[in-house]
Amino acid sequence: MKRKWHHPEAELESGKRVYWRSYDELQDTPEFREWLEREFPRGAAEVSGSEADENTRRSFLKYMGASASLAGLGLAGCRRPDQFIIPFNKHVEEQIPGRPLYYSSARPVAEGCIPLVVTTYEGRPTKVEGNRLHPEWKGGSDVFTQASILDLYDPDRSAAFRKEGEVLGADRFLEEFEKGFLEPFRAAKGAKSALLVGASTSPTRDRLISELFKVSPGLQVFEYEPLLSLARRQADARLWGDGVSAVPVIDKADRILALDADFLGLDPQGESSNARWAARRSPGKAMARLYVVEPAFTLTGGVADHRMRLASSQVIKFAVLLAEQLGLASQVAPLAAKLGLARELIDAGWVKECAADLQSKKGRSLVLVGSRQPVEVHQIAGLINQALGAIQGASGPLQLVRHGRKPLPGIESLAAAIRSGAVENLVVTTPSDPLYDAPASAKWGESVAKLKSLVHLGVRHNATGRRATWHIPGAHYLESWGDVRSATGVLSIVQPMIQPLFGGWSELHLLLKLFPVPAASATAAAGGGAPAIAEDPGYTAVRDTFATLVKGDKELAWGLALRDGFSKGSKNPLAVPAAAPAALGFEASALADFPGPDAIEVVLTPSSHVWDGRFINNSWLQEVPDPISKLTWDNAALMSLATADALGVTHDGQLISIKGADGVSVEVPAFRLPGQADFTIQVELGYGQEAAGRVGEGTGFNVYPLLRKEGALICTGAKVERTGGKYALAPTAIHWSMEGRAIVRENTAAAYEEFVVKGHGEDWKNFSYNQGMDGHIPPNIPLYEGPDYFRPNKDQQGAPLGGRFTVDENHQWGMTIDLNTCIGCNACTIACQAENNIPVVGKEQVINGREMHWIRMDRYFSSPREKAGMTAQRVYVPEGRGRPAHDDDTVEMLTQPVACVHCEYAPCETVCPVNATVHSDDGLNSMAYNRCIGTRYCANNCPYKARRFNYFDYNKRRTSDFYLGPLAPAEGLGMTSLKLQKNPNVTVRMRGVIEKCTYCVQRLQSAKIDAKAKARDSRDVMVPTGSVTTACQDACPSRAISFGNLRDAKDPIVKLKEDPRNYDLLKYIGTRPRTSYLARVRNPNPKMPGAEHVGTGSFGGH
């Protein structure tokens, strides 16, 4: 019975915008374009925004490789609509439909880079991961890097060339730009012109700028980003000379003192500091000890062994006191004279013992200073570090790297030059948005008005872009060629993965345009290969630079650099410091008084969501909860409970006005958190932008007006009062306390020594294993034995239970999360979001408690007082916030990532009526979305609350349209390009189904399939040890997450599961989770005041 269906002639959609571009050997040939458009007609249809296609599209989207699928509902009898498979005309090298390709690249950041490996599916980059080959980084990334992939596909990215706001086509723009700006610029040899760039370590950019000086001697170059540490650069220059920066190498330090320095979090210093710090936190081996002095909890403060809360403006006094203790009294004498009350208010015992401890590890001690601290503190720290012998060439914890870059003047000088008439034309390429974030001292708005022309190159059409005469859409780093040096100088090539989706230019491209027509770099031909790649002029420029930087076979070196992601042996040389730096003339400026109710200190910090504001339109970052406050989608004025009381703040979200010392006032909602210095308010920068895009619009509050001078992130003497208004904040956690439950377990290094190292028999259990209820779990006497996933199947037919179910004898997956090295940075959360197509739900739904992150970062505060009496903090404040009624210096922060722990005896499974969630033979708690009907019973019965429910069609509708249901526009997103980011191997879930961590089952399956396909007729189907990783594991900057095959004796996970610190969360219930945790170990200095409280956060309760 063969029936024929005749299909109508397929209509080719021509003339529609195609985003499918890639730098590939055949890119941009008609074949390639066609392939991209035809091979993925659905993707293409989405890209073209065809409503008709969207209507017929199934909600379970899968972005398959070479297969087309435009499914209707597929009713019986009615034939599904014909679908087409459109193969290439010519084969694309290395491209196998259905298999990903991996390329190395790097994400440039202000003082270095994050080396990456990028996963691409048929030309679409979908995921970035740390480059494990990189000599300094060895993998790992951070939350911004993980989220940067979303920026690439941001539909609100600048997509058009504009002249005075008017959109011009690329060709016409180029023509007019050439005539209107470039020709006059070249003709004037750059006179009265300036370039405002962001911070970068790109050798090519440096080369181009210096070459540009030669041909355009009139050009001036300035550098601006609001969060650059000018003070550190200044101090480094004073202490160690020009072109040298002091790079901490954390793993070489035994004692670290961080002075307002969140070096593990938002104030990164050095390279791969998290991993290096983590490496020194193994109990039993010589553990490093971390002292932190800071105004409010940071991730660094959270993992500190000793932490002092101290107003940011007072840190200098601490530094002075410390210097005195370390025998540098004479050098700091001018400041010591101005200490005022500090000698009484700063715990002298703390300072003394801290100093003694640093001194005791001479040569292995390190003092780090936060970027926002004034130059004096950096200088004092430099002196201390030198006195402590931290600088010993390549072996010391502080290395003086000679990068040779000349410091560029900042925005204040530029503004002055503009106002004086010295600069009339300005080219802005900085990734920040000066019209929004420039300090008041620059009077930037006023200055810009004086310009004749303003050229703006930016990925976002931000405030500066809107004001610009010429706005050029910028290329994302995944779209452009570039190069970058890490902090120690290792050179990486930034490779594009895809042609600019919106036709943007890279910074190098624009710089090259400024050259006289036969471009300087065009002389060096790019060798024989790949002419097509030359479309981005940056390519030749980067290759030219590269050729000057390597010796030997340049072709080979280039190839290796592209393959490995770095150029071997390209580290910068180390500088040798003067034996003793000359006494440094401290500016004898007055030291600010301790803040008080009338003179509040406001600390402006980088945002964990939007950094300095550049990620304002990145919904992943907006929605990832701040690691400490757990706020999403907003910034807030964080304050201690005492401060809140003093200011009359009774509820979170009450609006306060902050009036700076010079009268500028901003309004921000208040949010209370423990562990903050009193009368210090911390606010994140970067919010409240007007030109933000659809995601960022209306989020948060702009506090840049408080930034009075470049780098002046500490504002003292502010007047703060309640305005009477209220604002709805969206925190994802409403509770602070562990309620005396041993959830995040910790103990001290001394206890480890006692119970584990020196202990006998079962003593080790006293360390963490028996904490809480686990010490008295009654014996489990089952009627029948549950499945034993580690017992071999007797026969292929046999099963552990005598039933038909057999276990996988080769693979049993398991995970451990080391709470000792996990600092709670959220990189895993975002990596998981990128890998698993997790939707963003918007602020309203976060307030409703419906965030979808598969990994939730639980954060608890604990303090001895809480432990003393459990009832003290059980105060219920309406609006659903349980508040500890305490806030003191001993408060500790504990973080714990919680995802599905894949219980062997999973309570969720038994309650599902339709068998949508059952156990797999390799020990996964699997979730079949297509079977799920959404009773949510599993979510209720999950003790870890790891299951997430799709309350709405999150993937299909805009966050504002959820409640409209089918009345919302069919393609309400207007965000079709975002879909290109989706991982084709993971189902995009529809409304009404539960989802949760799958252990990245798509990776596991593909590894197993590859192993089987490789095995062919042999029985050796075990996945090679360590060859499969989960997304969170890859992303973790401190390697806290380990994942592996418990059946593979060689796998490190097997050892970790036997670690004495290993414990199961909520073991009492008997769920036998496959994810277990390793208890945190704090390493207190027993002589420190309050040392007895350190590392006891999980004691005492149950």
Added chain:
Amino acid sequence: MSTQPQVEQDLRGVAREPLVLSGRDYKWITNRICGVVENKQPLIWWLVAVPGALLSLVLLFTLVYLVSTGVGVWGLNQPIAWGWDITNFVFWIGIGHAGTLISAILFLTRQKWRTSVNRAAEAMTLFAVVCAGIYPGFHVGRFWMVWFLAPVPNANAIWQNFKSPLLWDVFAVSTYFTVSVIFWYIGLIPDLATLRDRCKPGLKKALYGIFALGWRGGNRQWRHYEMGYLLLAALSTPLVLSVHSVVSFDFATSVVPGWHTTIFPPYFVAGAIFGGFAMVLTLMIPCRAIYGLHDMLTPKHIDNMTKIIVLTGTIVGYAYLMELFIAFYGGNPFEVDAFHMRTVSGPYVWSYWAMMFCNVIAPQAFWIPWCRKNLVVVMCVCMCVNTGMWYERFVIIATTLARDFLPGQWGYYEPTWVEIAMFVGSHGLFLFLFAMFIRFLPMIAISEVKGVLPQSDPHYHPAH
């Protein structure tokens, strides 16, 4: 209330008061009960039926909105994945227990006073189960996939998970509904015959005639009929007990502290009887007044039911206290905390104490005979119990989920307008269906009431 003195006299009388007062005869009973159906409905009926119908439309609208838009239109969230939906389900299912219980258990225990209330109570059961069924049916995320719950052979070759209490629920509730319908219908057959025989030819007679199945009341039918009815009663009794036990398994078999409690099945069953009787009284007392049924729904009936309420209310109160005691005595800190937060420190403490007052304190009034006789007091207490039983389910579901194992994922839940509209709408549907029942069917079992008249005893002689 012309018969009141008579009643008083009767009450003072010897051992057993008559079940039908004023010496009413068969004819009177037939006329009075059929009269409700045959005569025009009083204004108050319209005041119930019309708003009931409108509210049912509201329910319909919210259901359409819910299914078309997503469960997100409710206020549920991450820790609290069940809220008013399952609360209302358990609430209605609980109410749905009194009917079959009165019919079955009281029948088996030869409580003849049941005859005056069982028909309405059974109808109430059905309507309550209809209301209840809406919630689990529609609370799922993908309503159009609900058929996955039915074990039908399919091309995917997959089946249900028969270990899931939710699937047990599906079987229990649908069985309960079906059996209740059968029970109710079998009971209705003789009365439908009465209505049929009183009707003039026409559509009405045709419909009553069809549903009366040609009942001829012959003893050769009655004897099998009685056996069938007895068997149904015998089956319904464990069924009633099982249904609410199974509903309680939804909670009791879970691991959630505050749910994971072996006391749940009896506690739920007692609660269901408790709430069901309160709802029966809530409905029957107005009906009695409106339709002049005082002689059939006598103070004795009300007295009996209030006594059951105070009994079951006390059982429920005992269960509440036992829960607390077991939590304390068991020493499981998660459970201790769960109950601590329920009763003292959690976000929903008010609902716990509302429940405590309504379900345990208020019914204690019924120890006092005066309160059992005063219909105003009875109505007030019954309304309290209705409210309290709703709160009980809310306390069990919402407060428990809001505060379980990991404080990092604690939350708070409040309903949206959709949930409130659905709640009100389901009450509308219930009232509408009940009004329709009053309008078209005999609300008191005619043949059964006749059967308990003294003259129905074949050895009865008026002289004695």
Added chain:
Amino acid sequence: MSVITEDKVKRTWGYVAEFDTAASVYEAAKAMREGGYRRWDVHSPFPIHGMDGAMGLGPSFLSRIVFCGGLAGSLTALLLQFGTQVGLYPTIVQGKPDNLFTIPAFFPVTFELTILFSAFTILFSLLVIIRLPRLHHPLFESKLFTGFSDDKFIISVEARDPKFAREGTREFLQSIGAKQVELVEEEL
């Protein structure tokens, strides 16, 4: 015994006799039984206690049928559950077994289906036994008969009864206390 009236053929079906009280019909029933009648019945608005004895009827056999129905329900449920959970597609949920040990989880559904099948058996076998639905019946031709659903007690005697005699039976009925007696004829 057919009478032709106009175009219709009528056949005598029997007599119906009306009684006023339960007690009188009870006595009359005893008399009927003693009088040797076989095909007769007592129609009453409610089941009269002891009437089975008076009429000489034994207990109903319905319960035995229902037992079979219930058993069928139990077996169906067990088969369905065991077959699908252990036989057709065993799955591991919460480490629970996929063999005989899993049966306790099947009790609730087994119980419910037992009840459900029993209830259906009751309904359908009851209807079969009492031969309902039968909307048309010669008795409905009688004027007196409909009183059974109100306040009257009716004894009906079929003409097929061997003891039936057109006059004799009427007299007998009157003699045992019938208030009214009516001849029922059915059309053919």
Added chain:
Amino acid sequence: MIGEAPKVHPRPGPHGGNKHGKTLVKFFTRGTGDWDMGNFFPRWTNLLPLKILFAIFLVATGLAAAVATYWTKGYSVVGYQPDQPIPFDHSLHAGQLGMDCRYCHSHVERSSHANVPNAQTCWNCHSQIRTNSEKLVPLRAAMDESYAGYTGKPIEWVRIHKLGDYAYFNHSVHVNRGVSCVSCHGKINEMKVVWQDKSQTMGWCLDCHRNPATALRPLDQITNLNWRAEESDRESFYAALAHQTGTKVADLEKRAQERGFETKGPLTQKEIGSQLKEAWGVHPPESCSACHR
């Protein structure tokens, strides 16, 4: 009063209601008139319940049968045979000419997808052979730059086999572990125009995953769609298997005997499959996450 003859009315006979064409509605809504006594329902209504019951039974059975037949993939999908832009004849290429499947579907052993060949693949031969065929116009339009109708547009093949978007099938693991193309696609080498030969439902997948022995065959026969177990040579099969697994033929034969296979006579698929499953450790997953993720 006693014995009063009932009134006689002209009324329908035993089957009157139907015969006289009265509709039910009319019947039920007839006026009271002189119908105040006597049987309200005509005699034929006594049989009505049985008739209705019977009708319901018939309709339900029919409906169930219809759904079971037509509302299944076996009916709606199997046999799907769309016209292709180029009427590529598999029976000619794969059948008569004996081209290996992997010549065109070249990534099938490496990727989840068995790719449809690039136009270049066709062009390899058809730039020389039958260049002027009418049928090959789309190919020339795609590839032949000298052709007048050259567009460079790739060929749009109509997709035949499609699983749900939520099912992740992987070709490579099947063809590398002894499952032939023919198991899922049928005898493509005999199809002039390809149709879908198997329902490819989940139940169908599971049949094989539970009993892989029904499909496994030696790896060198994967793309030989004509291979039949019965035609394989017993001795060479066992010799090869023994060689590959490093066991003795005798042991293998003993195993076959234990499994209840005849050790003489022609081989059967079951025997071959069961031996290969054992030898290669084939253990196809039945877990949800194997295909859904």
